[in-house]
Amino acid sequence: MRGLELFLSLMLMLAAHTACAGWLHEDADIMGTRITVELFHDDTAVARQGVDAVMAEMRRIDSDMSPWIETSELARLNRDAATRPVIVSDELFKLIRTSLHFSDLTHGAFDITFASVGFLYDYRKGVRPDDRQRQQATELINYHNLLLDEDSHSIAYGKPGVRIDLGGIAKGHAVDRCIALLQAIGIKQALVTAGGDSRMIGDRWGGRPWNIGVRDPRDEKKLVAVIPLENVAVSTSGDYQRYFEENGVRYHHIINPTSGDSARGMHSATIIGPDATTTDALSTSVFVLGVEQGLALVNRLPDIDAILVDAKGQLHYSDGLLPAKNPANNVKPPAPHPQP
Numbered sequence: 001m002r003g004l005e006l007f008l009s010l011m012l013m014l015a016a017h018t019a020c021a022g023w024l025h026e027d028a029d030i031m032g033t034r035i036t037v038e039l040f041h042d043d044t045a046v047a048r049q050g051v052d053a054v055m056a057e058m059r060r061i062d063s064d065m066s067p068w069i070e071t072s073e074l075a076r077l078n079r080d081a082a083t084r085p086v087i088v089s090d091e092l093f094k095l096i097r098t099s100l101h102f103s104d105l106t107h108g109a110f111d112i113t114f115a116s117v118g119f120l121y122d123y124r125k126g127v128r129p130d131d132r133q134r135q136q137a138t139e140l141i142n143y144h145n146l147l148l149d150e151d152s153h154s155i156a157y158g159k160p161g162v163r164i165d166l167g168g169i170a171k172g173h174a175v176d177r178c179i180a181l182l183q184a185i186g187i188k189q190a191l192v193t194a195g196g197d198s199r200m201i202g203d204r205w206g207g208r209p210w211n212i213g214v215r216d217p218r219d220e221k222k223l224v225a226v227i228p229l230e231n232v233a234v235s236t237s238g239d240y241q242r243y244f245e246e247n248g249v250r251y252h253h254i255i256n257p258t259s260g261d262s263a264r265g266m267h268s269a270t271i272i273g274p275d276a277t278t279t280d281a282l283s284t285s286v287f288v289l290g291v292e293q294g295l296a297l298v299n300r301l302p303d304i305d306a307i308l309v310d311a312k313g314q315l316h317y318s319d320g321l322l323p324a325k326n327p328a329n330n331v332k333p334p335a336p337h338p339q340p
């Protein structure tokens with residue numbers, strides 16, 4: 001499993017859950033990533049309904065928002081919006097509006113028009129644009145090229161060649177939607193994960209908090225921190241999730257909008273916050289901003305914390321997690337022999 005690894009003392013807890021009626025755990029591969037749901041309801045039929053609702057919602061969002069599915073709403077937007085305004089669903093309109101909010105907040109570090117150059121990379125095949133192609137396409141990266149009309153819920157692209165991709169925020173959005181669906185059917189204890197984005201409500205079996213492990217970006221078997229959490233969201237962005245190497249340079253999927261090249265200021269950024277849409281957007285943003293600017297941003301946002309692994313493998317914590325500044329902080333040293 002890639003991204004934020006959920007070392008929930010996994011095997012032991014799975015055994016415990018199966019022994020405990022009402023707890024269900026299921027994994028599936030959707031949205032090009034691993035989806036995990038773990039939840040409790042004392043009526044097993046309701047628990048089952050919850051798991052099924054999560055998987056169906058993940059599939060729905062993938063088919064609406066994947067840029068790679070030709071029939072998706074997002075693909076249609078990318079095809080037509082440079083020639084005429086395209087009316088989109090409330091959900092897509094709002095998510096794009098939220099993306100622009102994070103672009104403003106991060107002075108453009110988060111920018112869904114990164115895809116204007118992003119589509120030239122194929123990390124599986126080791127394909128990247130040459131310098132000239134990259135520079136030309138990078139001129140199209142600018143979220144101000146997206147023109148949103150609030151009245152008609154239509155979107156137009158200001159220049160031909162502009163493309164968007166919601167890969168930095170859609171998984172978090174999907175996790176939030178799933179949590180809302182679970183709450184609507186009366187589920188009060190759940191963890192939903194989509195790749196590197198997770199959100200949990202309530203506590204776990206036996207009244208314990210959920211344990212979220214932040215993996216070592218250069219060794220998937222090791223953890224750099226374990227955080228006991230309840231009722232929050234956590235997202236990790238890392239340079240190990242999708243990448244290839246060429247002449248010792250790592251080309252990975254998080255793009256610095258000013259260069260069109262991979263952002264290389266750190267190895268991973270983990271963000272803790274109230275909802276997964278926010279933590280997803282901010283983990284990508286902080287990764288692009290680098291340690292200094294990223295921590296400065298996090299420290300001025302209420303209810304947001306961060307654990308960063310810099311390009312030398314050093315750990316950095318936001319003020320809210322530092323014992324000196326917050327004696328009640330929860331971060332534990334990694335377990336001595338973590339189980340994958």
Ligand code: AMP
Nearest residue numbers: 109110111114167168237253254255284
């Ligand atoms: P995450 O794992 O949440 O950091 O998301 C990484 C994904 O975000 C990439 O695969 C791209 O789809 C997208 N992305 C890459 N660079 C940016 C950027 N600068 N702003 C917004 N989204 C980005």
Ligand code: MG
Nearest residue numbers: 168280281284
């Ligand atoms: Mg993200």
